[in-house]
Structure formats: structure tokens, C-alpha cells
Amino acid sequence: MNPQFLPMTLKKHSTFNIQRSTSKGPWCLFLGVECSALNVECFRRILFLLAIALSLNLRAADLPLPAPPEDTPIKVTNDPAAAKRLAWWSDARFGMFIHWGLYSQWGCHYPGTNGDLLNGGSEHMMLHLKIPLAEYAKIADIFNPTNFSADEWVAIAKNAGMKYIVITSKHHDGFAMYDSASSDYNIVKRTPWHRDPIKELAEACRKQGLKFGVYYSLGRDWEDPDVPTRDGYRSNTLDYPDENKKQFSKYFARKVKPQIRELLTQYHPAVLWFDTPEKISAAESQELADYIHQLEPDCIINSRVGHGLGDYGVSEQKIPGSGDSKPWETCMTLNGHWGYFLGDEKWKSPETVIHNLVDIISKGGNYLLNVGPTGQGIIPPGAVNDLKQVGAWMKVNGESIYGTTASPVKEPAWGRTTRKGDKFYLHVFKWPKDNKLMLTVPPVETGRETAWSAHLLADGKSLPVQVVGDAPTITLPSAPPDPIDTVVVLTRSR
Ligand code: JFZ
Numbered sequence: 001m002n003p004q005f006l007p008m009t010l011k012k013h014s015t016f017n018i019q020r021s022t023s024k025g026p027w028c029l030f031l032g033v034e035c036s037a038l039n040v041e042c043f044r045r046i047l048f049l050l051a052i053a054l055s056l057n058l059r060a061a062d063l064p065l066p067a068p069p070e071d072t073p074i075k076v077t078n079d080p081a082a083a084k085r086l087a088w089w090s091d092a093r094f095g096m097f098i099h100w101g102l103y104s105q106w107g108c109h110y111p112g113t114n115g116d117l118l119n120g121g122s123e124h125m126m127l128h129l130k131i132p133l134a135e136y137a138k139i140a141d142i143f144n145p146t147n148f149s150a151d152e153w154v155a156i157a158k159n160a161g162m163k164y165i166v167i168t169s170k171h172h173d174g175f176a177m178y179d180s181a182s183s184d185y186n187i188v189k190r191t192p193w194h195r196d197p198i199k200e201l202a203e204a205c206r207k208q209g210l211k212f213g214v215y216y217s218l219g220r221d222w223e224d225p226d227v228p229t230r231d232g233y234r235s236n237t238l239d240y241p242d243e244n245k246k247q248f249s250k251y252f253a254r255k256v257k258p259q260i261r262e263l264l265t266q267y268h269p270a271v272l273w274f275d276t277p278e279k280i281s282a283a284e285s286q287e288l289a290d291y292i293h294q295l296e297p298d299c300i301i302n303s304r305v306g307h308g309l310g311d312y313g314v315s316e317q318k319i320p321g322s323g324d325s326k327p328w329e330t331c332m333t334l335n336g337h338w339g340y341f342l343g344d345e346k347w348k349s350p351e352t353v354i355h356n357l358v359d360i361i362s363k364g365g366n367y368l369l370n371v372g373p374t375g376q377g378i379i380p381p382g383a384v385n386d387l388k389q390v391g392a393w394m395k396v397n398g399e400s401i402y403g404t405t406a407s408p409v410k411e412p413a414w415g416r417t418t419r420k421g422d423k424f425y426l427h428v429f430k431w432p433k434d435n436k437l438m439l440t441v442p443p444v445e446t447g448r449e450t451a452w453s454a455h456l457l458a459d460g461k462s463l464p465v466q467v468v469g470d471a472p473t474i475t476l477p478s479a480p481p482d483p484i485d486t487v488v489v490l491t492r493s494r
Helices: 028-031 040-056 080-092 150-159 197-208 248-267 282-295 350-362 383-398
Strands: 094-098 109-110 115-121 166-171 213-216 270-277 313-316 326-335 368-371 415-420 424-426 436-438 451-456 467-469 471-477 486-493
Touching: 080 213, 094 213, 115 451, 150 166, 150 383, 166 197, 166 248, 166 270, 197 213, 213 248, 248 270, 248 282, 313 451, 326 350, 350 368, 350 383, 350 415, 368 436, 368 467, 383 424, 383 486, 451 467, 451 471, 471 486
Parallel strands: 094 166, 094 368, 166 213, 213 270, 313 326, 326 368
Antiparallel strands: 109 115, 415 424, 424 486, 436 471, 451 486, 467 471
């Protein structure tokens, strides 16, 4: 592992006092047998439990949680204002998601009482490891990402071919990663760094021509005492045990609305990416959407503002089987975690990323691909390396991505297709053995009078097309010029 990602400041924190549940429970009782004389049955049960524990690799973070709530689909909107807001976004297709917060300090791990690092599983580590707010807040005392460079982060996104970024302005932990006048629990006031990365990133995006957006955890906030969650399982019940006393409306007025106003007026984000609506009421979702559009009419809102509102739908970690007629976006991790996770070097291959991107675009969606920078402010080299390779492909093939629409050709065996009017971009993932590529477009799209021509997008070399039945059939070179995805442009003239 790269030494710069090792938790250098661990020793300082050996004073941290985490109230971990030490489960030195009455084992014999638990096993349900009399164990004073270790009988066979008791031994058998211990082995059985051990096997289960090992196979589950049981840690706090891995305990099974109830399924997350399904995303509510957005209501059909024929709203011209929404269409206008979404115009740039629909052309952009590819964006960078950034999860960055106090949980990044030790890569979603936390120093235990013995100085060992406890695995918090994810950016939810405060909840997973049962860290009281006052203790968790101490991470801010040492959060000092001196290697942070907004220009560098934005350049990494831009070189990957991404056209927008969306960064966590406040995750479930409730800590604002920007200068918030309404809550002192923020990066400028609480950290020795005293800088506002949201401001710096917004500026870097404007300079480099990318759109800027912010993520905001709506229905979960572990700093505020008034945030109940569905069934209570995602609430801070350690510091605020009584779920019944919590009133979302108080938190909504005290924290959500002031912070949304700050975000809009200070940074003018083009996207507000809400998460986890949880207990927000339909009236409050509507109030929030209206409030945003009063302040910033062009700000796009995702569906997690709740109750079917918002301009586009979200699909998390999944690519839907077929295109949705409503605008949608798949958000996905580049490795196995949203926040920087110590030791997770399982990066998706550039091939997988490119195929995912093309698959999503062919179905009319956007791809929001996540990176988790370290506590030092560095986007992990594994991620950067991946994005560089995706960027090299995008430089040659971007025309087949930006500004394209969903293709009427569904999931052909050899790859995917994207479309811009009379141009079909055939993305060949699997090179056909006979070097023949047949495009079966729905009959309504073809006509005997249709003439077709084809060329390779990379070098413009033209390729012979024959019409077999109704299907234009292209003769390809004998080997794929790009083994990941060779793009053939098939043009129709009538
Ligand atoms: C949420 C967060 O909890 C997570 O930390 C990350 O920020 C991710 C992008 O969003 O996780 C969710 C939210 C909603 C669903 C699943 C996971 N959902 O509706 O299926």
C-alpha cells in the first residue's frame, strides 16, 4: 500500500475513547446449554457459530441491514422549465461523483482504544462503529488535507471526459464540507485547514468549463437532534435516543433550508443531488423544490428530494435493463466504496467503465462515477489511472457519447449503439468472427429507399455496407482497432 495512505496521525488519537459494545456475554447461556463440563453438544454449537461468524467475516460494518428504501420514480414531467434546465445535463452524459468528509481521514476506519484501526465499513462509520458525536467531531481537529487542489481534481474529471462534478456538501454525519453560517459543524470553522473546498471546486469548475453540483444528505443527519429515519435504523440513537421526540420539521427549518440557501447563494450549483429523503413529508419536498427554484431557477434537482419530485431519476450501482423515457442517471463506485476506503484497491477495469458508460448512454441515461479522495486530499492513484485510460478512449470517441440519445437498437450481442439523428454509433465490444456487423433497426426506422454509409470513428476509414433484407450489414476490418470498444459510424441518408 502506498505509504501516504497510511494513517499517519494515529498515535495522536490513542486518547480517543470509543464506547464499543464489548460482547463478553454469557456464552453458555447464549448457546443454550450447560457448558461447565464442555460436552459434545456445546462444542458442536461453538464450532457451528464460529463457522458462521468466519464465513460472514462478522464485524460491525458487515451486520446485515434492512434493505434501503426503493427510489421513488419521478412523476412524468412535461414541464418546459425542467426540459430547459436539463438541456446541458442531457448532453453531458458523464460526470464525477465525489464522496469526501471526516470519514475519509483514515479511509472509513477509526482508531480503537488499543490503537488498532476499526473498520467502519463505509462513510457510515460513525453509525456502524457507534461513535458518539462528540468523539466523531474530534476527527475535524486533525482533518488537514494539505494536498487538496481543486484545479487538480477538476482536471482529473475533465481529462476523463467528464462534464460535471457532484460533491458531498454534507453527508449523513451532518458535517458541512463548506463554510456554513447556519451550522458551526463545518470544515472552515472546525478544522485546522480552515478552507472551503466547495467554493474552490465551484471556481475550478467554472474556470475549466465543467458544471458544478452538490450532494446533500436530506433525511439523515447524525448531528442534528431532530432527524428521525424510517424504522429508526439510520438515526443517531446513540446521542439522541428518543426517536419519538424527533421532529423532522424542526430540522428542516433549522438546518436544511438555511444550508440549501447557503449552497445556492454561495456556489450557484447547477445540480442539487439529494440523498435519502427518509421522513420528509410530501409538502416539505414540494416546499424545498420550490424554494430552490425561487433562488436558482436553473438548478437541476434529482429524485431523492422525495415524493416523486425532481427533474431526473437515480439508479444506484445498477444499470436498468432498458431505457426509461424520463431522464435518469446511474451513480456508481469505481471500486467497492463511496468514501475513500483504506485498502480497497479493487478498481473496475477501464474496459468495464467504458462498457458501463456506453451501456448507460445507449439507454438514454447519464453516468455519475464516484471517487473517494483521501483525508490528505488526494484522489487515489488507482482511480486516477482508471480515469486517464477512460479519458484516452473518450478523446477519440466522445462524439459517440455527448449529445447522443437512447438508441432504438436494444442490446445487440456484439455491443451497444448510441444515436444522433441519422447517425448510429455502433460500439463493438465483441468483434464478430466473420467480421460482419448487422444492424437490426426496428422496421419503422428503415425503408427500401434508405442509403447507408459507414466509417470508423477513430480514423475516418470508410467501410463497405450491404443491405441484407432490411438490415444494413457492415464489413469490418479483420481485427478490432480498439479491443475495448471500436466505434463504427453508420449514417443513413434518405
Ligand atoms: C446513499 C448513501 O447512504 C451512501 O453513503 C452514498 O452516499 C450513496 C450515493 O447514497 O445510499 C443509498 C441511498 C439510496 C439507496 C441505496 C443506497 N436506494 O434508494 O436504493
